[in-house]
Amino acid sequence: MTTYHALNEQEATEIARGIEGFFPAGAPLACREIGDGNLNLVFHITDSASGKSLIMKQALPYAKVVGESWPLSLDRARIESEKLILEGTMAPGLVPVVYKYDPELSLTVMEDLSDHVIMRQGLINGTRYPLFADHISTFMANTLFYTSDLGMNQQDKKLQVKNFINPDLCKITEDLIFDDPYTVSANNNVPPAIEDAAEALRNDTQLHLEVAILRDKFLTNAQALLHGDLHTGSIFATPASTKVIDPEFAYFGPMGFDVGAVFANLILNYAGQQYWISDDAARKDFRRYLLDTIEDVWNQFDRKFRVLWNEYGIDRLANATPAYQDFYMKRLLQDTIGFTGCKIIRRIVGLAHVADIDKIPNDDIREHAQRGALTIGTELIRRHRNAQSIQELIDITETAMQ
Amino acid sequence: MTTYHALNEQEATEIARGIEGFFPAGAPLACREIGDGNLNLVFHITDSASGKSLIMKQALPYAKVVGESWPLSLDRARIESEKLILEGTMAPGLVPVVYKYDPELSLTVMEDLSDHVIMRQGLINGTRYPLFADHISTFMANTLFYTSDLGMNQQDKKLQVKNFINPDLCKITEDLIFDDPYTVSANNNVPPAIEDAAEALRNDTQLHLEVAILRDKFLTNAQALLHGDLHTGSIFATPASTKVIDPEFAYFGPMGFDVGAVFANLILNYAGQQYWISDDAARKDFRRYLLDTIEDVWNQFDRKFRVLWNEYGIDRLANATPAYQDFYMKRLLQDTIGFTGCKIIRRIVGLAHVADIDKIPNDDIREHAQRGALTIGTELIRRHRNAQSIQELIDITETAMQ
Numbered sequence: 149m150t151t152y153h154a155l156n157e158q159e160a161t162e163i164a165r166g167i168e169g170f171f172p173a174g175a176p177l178a179c180r181e182i183g184d185g186n187l188n189l190v191f192h193i194t195d196s197a198s199g200k201s202l203i204m205k206q207a208l209p210y211a212k213v214v215g216e217s218w219p220l221s222l223d224r225a226r227i228e229s230e231k232l233i234l235e236g237t238m239a240p241g242l243v244p245v246v247y248k249y250d251p252e253l254s255l256t257v258m259e260d261l262s263d264h265v266i267m268r269q270g271l272i273n274g275t276r277y278p279l280f281a282d283h284i285s286t287f288m289a290n291t292l293f294y295t296s297d298l299g300m301n302q303q304d305k306k307l308q309v310k311n312f313i314n315p316d317l318c319k320i321t322e323d324l325i326f327d328d329p330y331t332v333s334a335n336n337n338v339p340p341a342i343e344d345a346a347e348a349l350r351n352d353t354q355l356h357l358e359v360a361i362l363r364d365k366f367l368t369n370a371q372a373l374l375h376g377d378l379h380t381g382s383i384f385a386t387p388a389s390t391k392v393i394d395p396e397f398a399y400f401g402p403m404g405f406d407v408g409a410v411f412a413n414l415i416l417n418y419a420g421q422q423y424w425i426s427d428d429a430a431r432k433d434f435r436r437y438l439l440d441t442i443e444d445v446w447n448q449f450d451r452k453f454r455v456l457w458n459e460y461g462i463d464r465l466a467n468a469t470p471a472y473q474d475f476y477m478k479r480l481l482q483d484t485i486g487f488t489g490c491k492i493i494r495r496i497v498g499l500a501h502v503a504d505i506d507k508i509p510n511d512d513i514r515e516h517a518q519r520g521a522l523t524i525g526t527e528l529i530r531r532h533r534n535a536q537s538i539q540e541l542i543d544i545t546e547t548a549m550q
Numbered sequence: 551m552t553t554y555h556a557l558n559e560q561e562a563t564e565i566a567r568g569i570e571g572f573f574p575a576g577a578p579l580a581c582r583e584i585g586d587g588n589l590n591l592v593f594h595i596t597d598s599a600s601g602k603s604l605i606m607k608q609a610l611p612y613a614k615v616v617g618e619s620w621p622l623s624l625d626r627a628r629i630e631s632e633k634l635i636l637e638g639t640m641a642p643g644l645v646p647v648v649y650k651y652d653p654e655l656s657l658t659v660m661e662d663l664s665d666h667v668i669m670r671q672g673l674i675n676g677t678r679y680p681l682f683a684d685h686i687s688t689f690m691a692n693t694l695f696y697t698s699d700l701g702m703n704q705q706d707k708k709l710q711v712k713n714f715i716n717p718d719l720c721k722i723t724e725d726l727i728f729d730d731p732y733t734v735s736a737n738n739n740v741p742p743a744i745e746d747a748a749e750a751l752r753n754d755t756q757l758h759l760e761v762a763i764l765r766d767k768f769l770t771n772a773q774a775l776l777h778g779d780l781h782t783g784s785i786f787a788t789p790a791s792t793k794v795i796d797p798e799f800a801y802f803g804p805m806g807f808d809v810g811a812v813f814a815n816l817i818l819n820y821a822g823q824q825y826w827i828s829d830d831a832a833r834k835d836f837r838r839y840l841l842d843t844i845e846d847v848w849n850q851f852d853r854k855f856r857v858l859w860n861e862y863g864i865d866r867l868a869n870a871t872p873a874y875q876d877f878y879m880k881r882l883l884q885d886t887i888g889f890t891g892c893k894i895i896r897r898i899v900g901l902a903h904v905a906d907i908d909k910i911p912n913d914d915i916r917e918h919a920q921r922g923a924l925t926i927g928t929e930l931i932r933r934h935r936n937a938q939s940i941q942e943l944i945d946i947t948e949t950a951m952q
Contacts, residue, residue, distance in 0.1 A: 297769045302724060303717035313712040315705035322704060327867050353871060360867050360874040367699045368773050465729050465762050469755060472762040 152209075152222065152253055157181055160191040160204050167247055167257060170202065171195050187211050187220065187396075192260065201260040203244070206253060207396070211320075221316045225254035228396040230311070231373070232256065235395065238290045242283055243392050244384075261391050264384035271380060271417040272424055272504055274434055276387065281441050283390035284383070284410060285448035292403045293456040295373035298463055309370050314399040317376065318366075321397065325494045326363035330356055338497045341515045345522050346497045358529045362486045370400035378409040379491070380417070381502075404483025410445060411484065412491030413502065414438050415524055415545055419517040420504035422549070435549075439542050446484075446538040450477055478536070485535045489528030496521050523548040554611075554624065554655060559583055562593040562606050569649055569659060572604065573597050588614050589622070589798075594662065603662040605646070608655060609798070613722075623718045626798045627656035632713070633775070633800040634658065640696050641689045645794050646786075663793050666786035673782060673819040674826055674906055676836055678789065683843050685792035686785070686812060687850035694805045695858040697775035700865055711772050716801040719778065720768075723799065727896045728765035732758055740899045743917045747924050748899045760931045764888045772802035780811040781893070782819070783904075806885025812847060813886065814893030815904065816840050817926055817947055821919040822906035824951070837951075841944050848886075848940040852879055880938070887937045891930030898923050925950040 155163070157179040164170070164177060171177060175195040183190030188208055194201040207225035211218040229249040236243050244259035267277065293299040295308065328335045331350055338346040349355070375382070376397030384391040418438045425431035454473060461467045466476075495502045496518050505521065508514035527544045535541070557565070559581040566572070566579060573579060577597040585592035590610055596603040609627035613620040631651040638645050646661035672679065695701040697710065730737045732751055740748040751757065777784070778799030786793040820840045827833035856875060863869045868878075897904045898920050907923065910916035929946045937943070 297766070302769060303721055306715050306717045306720065310712045310715045313708050315708045318708065319705055330867060331870070353873065356867060356871040357873045357877065360871045361877065363865075363867060364699070364878075367704060368771055370770050370772050463765075465732060465758060465765060468733070469758040469762050471755065471759045475759065475763065476766075 154189060154208060155191070155204075155206055155253065155255070157191065160206075161193060163250075163253075163255070164191075164193040164202060164204065164257070167202075170247065171200055172198050175200075185212060192262070194260075201262065202247060202257055203260050204255060204257050206255045219316075222254040224314065224317055224396045225249075225256060226251055227312060227314055227317075227398050228394070229256045231375070231395040231398040232258070234295075234373070235287070235291055235375075235392065238294050239287045239392075242287045242390055259391075261384040261393070264386050264389060264391060266381055267383040267385040267390075268380040268413065268417070268503060270385055271414075271438075272420070272507070274425055274430075276434075276437055277385050277390070277441075278387060280385060280390055281444035281448055284392075285445050285452055287390070287392055288378075288403075288406055288410075289449050289452035289456060291375070292372040292406065293453055293460075295400070296371055296403070298457055298461050298466055301462065308373060309400045312373055312399050314376075314397070317397045318399055321366065321376070322363070324499050325490050326359060326366060329493050329498045330359055335499045336497055337499050337501060339515070339518055341511065342496070342518050342522070345519055349493065349497065349522070349526070352526070355526055355529055358486065358532065359490060361533070362483075362490055362529070365402045365483060366405060369402040371402050372400065373398060374401045374403070374406050375409075376401065376405070378406045379502075380410075380413040402483050402487070404480055404485075405487045407446070407449065407480070407484040408487030408489075409491055411442050411488040411541065412495070412525075413504075414442055415488065415492055416495055416502050416521060417504045418545060419521040419524070419549060420502075420508060422517050422520075423508040423510055423513045424504075439545065443538055443542060446481070450481075453477070481538065482532050482535050485528050485541050486532030488541065489525040489530075489532065492521050492525035492528070496525070520549045556591060556610060557593070557606075557608055557655065557657070559593065562608075563595060565652075565655075565657070566593075566595040566604060566606065566659070569604075572649060573602055574600050577602075594664070596662075603664065604649060604659055605662050606657060606659050608657045621718075624656040626716065626719055627651075627658060628653055629714060629716055629719075629800050630796070630798040631658040633777070633797040634660070636697075636775070637689070637693055637777075637794065637797065640692045641794075644685055644689045644792055661793075663786040663795070666788050666791060666793055668783055669785040669787040669792075670782040670815065670819070670905060672787055673816075673840075674822070674909070676827055676832075678836075678839055679787050679792070679843075680789060682787060682792055683846035683850055686794075687847050687854055689792070689794055690780075690805075690808055690812075691851050691854035691858060693777070694774040694808065695855055695862075697802070698773055698805070700859055700863050700868055703864065710775060711802045714775055714801050716778075716799070719799045720801055723768065723778070724765070726901050727892050728761060728768060731895050731900045732761055737901045738899055739901050739903060741917070741920060743913065744898070744920050744924070747921055751895065751899065751924070751928070754928070757928055757931060760888065760934065761892060763935070764885075764892055764931070767804045767885060768807060771804040773804050774802065775800060776803045776805070776808045777811075778803065778807070780808045781904075782812075782815040804885050804889070806882055806887075807889045809848070809851065809882070809886040810889030810891075811893055813844050813890040813943065814897070814927075815906075816844055817890065817894055818897055818904050818923060819906045820947060821923040821926070821951060822904075822910060824919050824922075825910040825912055825915045826906075841947065845940055845944060848883070852883075855879070855882075883940065884934050884937050887930050887943050888934030890943065891927040891932075891934065894923050894927035894930070898927070922951045 161177050161179045179193045182192045189206040191204040207222050211220050232246050246258050248257040375395045382394045418435050421431050505517045524545050563579050563581045581595045584594045591608040593606040609624050613622050634648050648660050650659040777797045784796045823833050907919045926947050
């Protein structure tokens with residue numbers, strides 16, 4: 149069992165049984181593989197007698213992308229497990245507990261969150277998450293601050309940069325987010341109805357300049373240890389709880405990339421609500437809730453990050469220079485706005501779309517949402533370097549979807 | 551011999567004899583330790599019969615700083631050797647040839663350059679190096695371009711970032727260049743006559759903002775594999791030849807840090823010439839030569855870097871976006887100007903000074919040079935983010951030393 153091979157349900161059950169003190173001896177375990185088989189196997193193992201359960205996630209040595217196989221290092225399982233454990237110490241309660249990591253099998257055994265819903269689906273259903281802004285802002289402020297040169301020993305940070313070098317997963321982002329949508333690529337998935345808008349993206353050289361600047365940040369700016377894929381499909385939520393999962397894209401990059409992922413996916417849901425909530429007043433209300441959430445996330449994040457900096461900042465010069473904190477937070481807002489735009493656009497014309505929009509069965513409404521999202525995305529990218537306030541992102545979103 | 555210990559001259563000679571095909575069998579080798587004993591032992595081994603010679607550099611596990619010992623990882627010997635070998639492939643003829651690297655002994659055996667002069671001393675002596683601008687611009691354009699995300703496979707680059715993580719040596723720069731000069735620190739070495747100017751540096755919060763921004767770039771911007779210590783004391787020169795040595799500070803950082811090191815040290819020499827050339831016309835002429843060299847280095851570097859980019863650029867989006875190249879080169883100029891300023895200031899009030907100024911025996915002239923250099927340094931830092939042309943750096947230098 150120690151050499152890597154893809155597990156079957158029986159083997160997974162045996163491993164689960166071996167985790168000391170978890171399941172009662174001789175418990176009648178049931179095991180079901182519930183992954184989408186794209187990047188990982190995911191086993192859900194339950195003991196109906198005790199009611200206890202856990203999740204086992206095993207990395208596969210490839211990604212299945214539209215049928216074809218894309219080789220991927222199993223090292224991402226180590227990265228995911230180590231990042232999850234780190235997040236657990238920095239943002240306790242906001243990530244699943246890790247019970248065990250087996251490097252040979254690229255296997256992480258962790259807390260079962262089946263009582264939670266994937267937030268993307270929750271938002272499509274019109275669910276509100278009143279604690280989400282508080283939770284996700286804490287998650288981001290803590291994980292980003294404490295892995296940056298502001299919050300951790302700067303020599304130890306360099307060793308962590310080394311530990312989280314993640315070429316394969318970064319390559320996916322570099323291609324799918326920061327390149328393909330702006331050119332003719334077999335990786336794109338352009339809805340035929342908006343081919344004209346996709347062509348406009350490909351010809352917009354002014355936009356390409358801004359994307360190239362953001363791409364360069366992603367490639368070179370080792371600001372903090374990112375989650376790296378912080379969309380609403382990587383968040384399990386209930387109205388009372390938020391759990392961030394799947395940090396296999398973790399690497400040291402620009403903080404705004406994580407914050408922007410959250411905002412982009414709230415905006416994509418905003419665009420999709422044209423269909424999901426048919427009542428005008430109710431839709432307007434839910435959309436207001438989404439934009440208030442964005443504003444709230446940014447404001448709480450900004451406040452919490454500054455509190456951490458003021459209280460636990462380790463960089464003498466940064467601490468002694470108040471104007472630098474303002475400069476830093478403004479640049480972070482600008483990065484966030486730019487990355488938000490990139491993350492919206494790739495979900496409309498790039499390889500992987502989002503259910504919030506793609507699952508809209510009405511062609512006209514879906515197209516309207518797609519075009520609106522592209523307008524928001526390009527506007528955010530275009531304006532990001534001059535942005536002064538989160539209000540601009542909110543205004544751009546509202547105006548585009550009117 | 552395979553376990554690390556500091557070598558003596560006899561052991562060094564034996565190792566030299568073992569290098570296949572270098573010295574004739576039974577050659578009467580002479581060995582002399584010529585290092586300053588601060589960071590490394592340096593053995594000069596010669597065979598007077600054949601006229602052949604070589605240099606052996608062994609890293610010591612500490613730095614002797616003003617008598618006290620500062621522990622340093624021997625890994626820097628690996629970094630230095632690997633970087634030298636890389637430079638040899640990217641900029642052949644502009645670095646010493648490496649004959650052998652012994653990881654156990656932290657020992658690099660390389661080409662003897664005793665026929666060259668350390669460029670700092672050459673400039674103090676008033677020597678001109680008519681090929682220097684061509685050589686150093688080639689060295690920087692090639693080594694920086696081919697280790698950046700523009701010029702090398704972006705996934706391989708991440709593995710190189712990992713390979714050149716260099717916490718100990720970066721720590722020295724972070725402290726001595728980007729922190730100590732702006733605060734009260736035991737590491738500083740402030741000439742008593744200019745204590746008022748040092749105090750002004752410590753109180754200039756607007757300047758601190760700019761230094762904090764540059765410090766952040768040094769900490770987080772993994773743009774290319776730098777030499778990391780490219781001052782005129784790291785360059786062996788003759789009027790016909792330029793050899794860059796001592797890349798033990800190598801790590802992935804902002805390109806402008808290397809270019810700025812060259813400019814800062816030419817400017818420090820410019821400041822010191824107040825003493826070294828007493829004849830007014832001759833001094834004016836040599837200073838003109840120094841400024842022309844700076845302009846020439848920048849223009850040739852800019853041109854060569856763009857040629858490499860246009861011919862060998864591997865980043866599709868960057869290649870397809872002409873405005874991005876202009877943006878990139880302007881930002882690189884701005885970084886260069888900022889880092890030039892930081893590197894000047896640390897050589898006046900920080901721990902390690904330069905002979906160009908410190909060896910001036912006349913108190914008034916030395917003080918004048920020190921104050922002039924500080925004015926140039928602060929002005930460059932203050933203006934760096936808005937700089938548009940290398941001419942601004944030249945104007946600031948001329949105006950301050952009038």
